[in-house]
Amino acid sequence: MSDTFKRLERAELDARLPLERILAAVRFNQDGLIPAIAQQHDSGEVLMMAWMNREALEETLASGRVCYWSRSRGKLWRKGESSGQQQHLRAASLDCDGDTLLLQVEQNGPACHTGRRSCFYVALEGEEARITSEPLIDPDTLYGKPSKEG
Template sequence: MSDVFKRLERVPTGTRESLDTILDSVGWNDAGLIPAIAQQHDSGEVLMMAWMNRQSLKETLATGWVCYWSRSRGKLWRKGESSGQMQTLKAAHLDCDGDTLLLSVDQTGPACHTGRRSCFYVALAGDGATVDGDTLIDPDQLYARS
């Protein structure tokens, strides 16, 4: 944990730091990424987990349109740019050690590339797994725009 996040443990509510100071202290992994969990702002539903780098996080904070880093494509990925299923940022929080982001978002339609509302639709229990989320949009139609 960085000295900055260690110091923040004991400061009063309302204490401010510059964005650059915080981003310089974030626990980016070896690839310069941090996990970002997207949660629907009004229901608390966990929608997805993706990765952000410094550039995608700064863009998200500046524009309000959630932007991730696509590891498979090796480039910035603005959520909804190919499917139309955008995420609008409502709030962003770092965890106490500065190594995970929680994004409070307003999700348009499904968040998952499978056409489901959430990426977390495989429920594990006992000795099995059960799909517990309906497909809202056929994935072939979801990405027909791209």
């Protein structure tokens, strides 16, 4: 854990630090990425998990429109650029170790490339896996063809 995040363990309520100092201490993995969990800001529903590099994180914080790093495409991926199902940032938080992001978002339509509201629709129950939701929109309608990422 970085010294910055170790010191934050004892920080007082409402203490303020320069954003650049925190971003410099973020613990990106060996590929320069950090997991980002998107959660609907008003309901608490967990929508998806994707990856961000520093550029995607900085763009998201500056623009308010959520941007991820697409590992399959090898480039920045602005959520909804092909489907129209954008995410708008309401709040962003780092965990105590500085290695995971929680994004509070306003999700327009489905978050998942399957057309479902959430990517977390496969419930593991005992000896079975159960599908817990139906697509809101047919994925072919969203993308015109099958896709790997939403």
